[in-house]
Amino acid sequence: MYNRDKSVQIKGSASCLYNNLSILSMPDKNVTCYATVHKTVVNIANCSGDAMNIQHRQVSCKEMGTPSGNSMILQAKFCEFPSRSMLVILSQRGIQIFEPDGSVMLFWHAFGSADCGLAGEIFARGVTSCGDSHMAVGTAKGTLLIFNIPPKGPNITMSETLTGHSYAVTDLQNQDNIMASADDSGCIIVWKAGNPFSRLSKIAGSGSSCTSVCLFSGFVAAAYGSGHIRIFDSSRGSLLVEICLVSASEDSFVRVWEVKKDSESYPKVEMKFSDCITDVQLCGAKFTNKNGRSFGLTGYDHNEVVCYSQKA
Numbered sequence: 082m083y084n085r086d087k088s089v090q091i092k093g094s095a096s097c098l099y100n101n102l103s104i105l106s107m108p109d110k111n112v113t114c115y116a117t118v119h120k121t122v123v124n125i126a127n128c129s130g131d132a133m134n135i136q137h138r139q140v141s142c143k144e145m146g147t148p149s150g151n152s153m154i155l156q157a158k159f160c161e162f163p164s165r166s167m168l169v170i171l172s173q174r175g176i177q178i179f180e181p182d183g184s185v186m187l188f189w190h191a192f193g194s195a196d197c198g199l200a201g202e203i204f205a206r207g208v209t210s211c212g213d214s215h216m217a218v219g220t221a222k223g224t225l226l227i228f229n230i231p232p233k234g235p236n237i238t239m240s241e242t243l244t245g246h247s248y249a250v251t252d253l254q255n256q257d258n259i260m261a262s263a264d265d266s267g268c269i270i271v272w273k274a275g276n277p278f279s280r281l282s283k284i285a286g287s288g289s290s291c292t293s294v295c296l297f298s299g300f301v302a303a304a305y306g307s308g309h310i311r312i313f314d315s316s317r318g319s320l321l322v323e324i325c326l327v328s329a330s331e332d333s334f335v336r337v338w339e340v341k342k343d344s345e346s347y348p349k350v351e352m353k354f355s356d357c358i359t360d361v362q363l364c365g366a367k368f369t370n371k372n373g374r375s376f377g378l379t380g381y382d383h384n385e386v387v388c389y390s391q392k393a
Contacts, residue, residue: 082337082353082354082391083337083354083356083375083376083389083390083391084389084390084391084392085356085387085388085389086375086388086389086390087388088385088386088387088388089115089126089128089135089377089385089386089388090126090135090384090385091115091117091124091126091137091384091385091386092124092126092137092139092384093117093119093122093124093139093384094119094381094382094383094384095117095118095119095364095365095379095380095381095382095383095384096117096118096119096120096154096364096381097362097364097381097382098118098155098156098364099156099206099251099252099292099293099364100156100158100252100292100293100364100365101117101118101156101364101365101379102115102116102117102364102365102366102367102377102378102379102386103115103116103117103157103158103159103367104116104159104367104368104369104377105159105161105166105181106369106370108370111129111130112127112128112129112130113127113128113130113369114126114127114128114159114181114182115128115377115386116157116158116159116168117157117365117379117386118154118155118156118157120153120154121141121142121151121152121153121154122139122140122141122151122154123139123140123141123142123154123157123168123170123183124137124138124139125137125138125139125140125168125182125183126386127182138182138183138184140157140168140170140179140183142154142170142172142174142177152172152173152174152175153172153173153204154170154171154172155171155172155173155204155205155206156170156171156205156206156207156208157169157170157171158171158208158209159181160208160209160210160216161210162210162213162214162230162232163213163232164232164233165230165232165233166181167179167180167181167187167230168180168181168182168183169208169216169218171204171205171206171207171208171218172204172205173192173202173203173204174191174192174203175189175190175191175192175205176188176189176190176205176208176218176226177189177190178237187235187237188235188237190226190228190239192204192205192220196220196221196222196224197221197222198220198221198222198223198248198249199247199248199249202221202249203221204220204221204249205218205219205220205221205226206219206220206221206249206250206251206252207219207250207251207252207253207262207263208253209253209254209255209260210230210255211255211258211259211260211272211274212255212257212258212274212275214229214230214231214232215227215228215229215230215240215274215278216228216230217243217253217255217260217262218253219246219249219250219251219252219253219262219264220249220250221249221250222249223244223245223246223247223248223249223250223264224242224243224244224246224250225242225243225244225246225250225253225262225272226239226242227239227240227241227242227243227278228240240276240277241277241278243262243272243278245262245270245280245283246262246264246268246270247264247266247268248264248265248266248268248286249264249265250262250263250264251263251264251265251290251291251292251293252291252292252293252294253294254294254295254296255274255296256296256297258273258274258275259271259272259273259274259281259296259315260272260273260274260278260296261294261295261296261301261315262294263291263292263293263294263303264286264290264291265290265291266286266288266290267285267286267287267288267289267290267291267303267305268283268284268285268286268291269283269284269286269291269294269301269303269313269318270282270283270284271283271284271296271301271315271316271318281315281316282314282315282316282317282318283318284301284303284313284318287305287307289305289306289307289309290305290306291303291304291305291306292304292305292306296315297340298340298342298348299314299315299316300312300313300314300315300321300340300348301313301314301315302340308325309323309324309325310323310324310338311323311324312340312348312350314346321346321347321348322347322348322350324350333357333358333359333360333361333362333363333380334355334356334357334358334363335354335355335356335357335358335363335366335378335389336352336354336355337352337353337354337355337373337376338350338351338352338353339351339352339353356389358378358380358387361378361380361381361383361387362380362381362382362383363378363379363380363381364379364380364381365377365378365379366378366379374390374391375388375389375390375391376388376389376390377389
């Protein structure tokens with residue numbers, strides 16, 4: 082179903098973090114941007130359509146007011162809005178927002194002692210755009226910080242703080258004006274964007290961290306550290322499908338699943354593709370566009386993005 086393409090070289094290897102790959106596709110410019118985290122640096126590769134011309138940039142997340150020493154980065158992600166895209170870097174010290182090429186910092190939100198989680202940790206993890214003008218960021222404390230994003234310029238403001246998670250946030254994803262947040266206990270909350278945001282449903286955790294979450298067609302798909310994939314009804318929070326994998330992504334296998342509505346309430350799930358990337362502990366996977374015809378993978382201590390695509 083998919084064929085392996087030429088890999089995209091990046092400046093440094095990828096750290097072993099949840100969802101350590103973000104991709105921004107710009108078809109009008111025939112450019113695809115890849116971003117991965119290595120300790121205190123975000124490695125960006127701007128790649129032409131034929132992967133022959135690659136421009137590299139490294140972006141550090143420096144603690145404001147500190148002359149030396151960089152903050153450990155937990156995630157870097159491209160967030161897309163109707164009129165702009167931004168690179169968001171989440172670290173142990175706060176949130177930094179850049180132009181998508183990493184050239185100019187637009188906004189800095191610093192954390193303090195009030196942002197400590199249960200274990201005394203401070204960090205941001207999990208970020209997504211939501212609706213036309215909102216961005217949400219998760220914290221170690223389990224709160225979600227909501228920011229208003231203007232159509233242009235640096236006038237970014239924080240509008241509210243959402244509560245409901247008792248553990249550190251692991252991932253945030255959206256579809257249109259609906260958002261799902263997940264945490265280290267496996268709890269998932271579904272929200273509707275607005276002024277203010279409202280909670281639609283809450284799915285109790287089972288003790289295993291929910292490392293990745295996705296929204297589509299009224300469903301929530303979630304991946305867990307236990308090796309399970311579960312699909313829930315987003316409005317009611319009821320479990321619809323559970324898939325127990327013999328192995329998880331760290332075993333070097335990538336799997337592509339197709340999910341279709343089999344009826345009004347239940348999805349049909351089928352594994353369409355599987356491959357092994359030998360001796361690579363995978364830590365990030367992302368489709369390059371919405372049609373699902375190509376995707377990229379990153380691996381711990383691996384300095385390239387492994388690419389796959391469907392041939393026409």
